[in-house]
Amino acid sequence: MHSFATVAVGDIDADLEAEMFGLFAAYYDCVDRDRFGGDLREKHFVLLMRGGQGQVLGFTTLRIDRQVFGGQPVRAAFSGDTIIHHTLWGRTDLHAAWLRLMGRVKAEQPAVPLYWFLVVMSHRTYRHLQVYAYDYFPRHDPDPATEPQLRRIAHGLAADRFGAAFDADGGVIRFPQSLGQLKRDWTEVPERLADRPEIRFFLERNPDYREGVEMVCLAELSVANLKPFVRQFFEEGLTAADPQPVT
Numbered sequence: 001m002h003s004f005a006t007v008a009v010g011d012i013d014a015d016l017e018a019e020m021f022g023l024f025a026a027y028y029d030c031v032d033r034d035r036f037g038g039d040l041r042e043k044h045f046v047l048l049m050r051g052g053q054g055q056v057l058g059f060t061t062l063r064i065d066r067q068v069f070g071g072q073p074v075r076a077a078f079s080g081d082t083i084i085h086h087t088l089w090g091r092t093d094l095h096a097a098w099l100r101l102m103g104r105v106k107a108e109q110p111a112v113p114l115y116w117f118l119v120v121m122s123h124r125t126y127r128h129l130q131v132y133a134y135d136y137f138p139r140h141d142p143d144p145a146t147e148p149q150l151r152r153i154a155h156g157l158a159a160d161r162f163g164a165a166f167d168a169d170g171g172v173i174r175f176p177q178s179l180g181q182l183k184r185d186w187t188e189v190p191e192r193l194a195d196r197p198e199i200r201f202f203l204e205r206n207p208d209y210r211e212g213v214e215m216v217c218l219a220e221l222s223v224a225n226l227k228p229f230v231r232q233f234f235e236e237g238l239t240a241a242d243p244q245p246v247t
Helices: 014-026 034-040 093-108 123-132 146-163 197-205 229-236
Strands: 002-009 044-050 056-069 074-085 114-120 215-218
Touching: 002 093, 014 034, 014 056, 014 074, 034 074, 044 093, 056 093, 056 146, 074 093, 074 146, 093 114, 093 229, 114 123, 114 146, 123 197, 123 215, 123 229, 146 215
Parallel strands: 074 114
Antiparallel strands: 002 044, 044 056, 056 074, 114 215
16 A cells, blocks of 8 residues: 655655655665755655555655746746655556646646656656657657747756756756766666667667766646546646645
């Protein structure tokens, strides 16, 4: 039995932070306890997944930013440190809980476009975009009608958040030295997936992902852009009775 909770960063005590870091460090190299805590405190809240004994089995940190592009206000849900125990990979629990949360965020300001802004160093994470959304950036088969706007927003958010570490030509975040990278055991692409166009695109676009280089990605979180399998969870959050404010 798994449970989920949205926790404000200010409510995370030292013991919980230490447990989160322990799970994170089991899958990532070049990580630092103090840096993890500093990054956590820049976020607004954490979606936690716990096991039957209360142990942390997964989490994703989130921050909601507000920007204006071309005179249009937008909100961006920035995904920070994220991990789930590998024995639970492939389950939809955490994804469903996250999408319900995003529906609640969207319901707070329904007229303002809400985007999922993420930087990825894993083909697994990148593939979520194709599973979730009809349109996203970047992709191997971009829609010429929407790609320039998505690129502009993604690059604007990346430049604002990462400054000189953002390589606009490559569309990636490249720090002078790695601030965290997946352990080698988790970076390899299964042979059965290697020929998929989206996987080839990721590997060509971010060949240095094993060294902690992250590709800048963006997708609008809206009923129109989400595929039916995940849209139902988003709509549950969007239409929740008496939703509690998230941000």
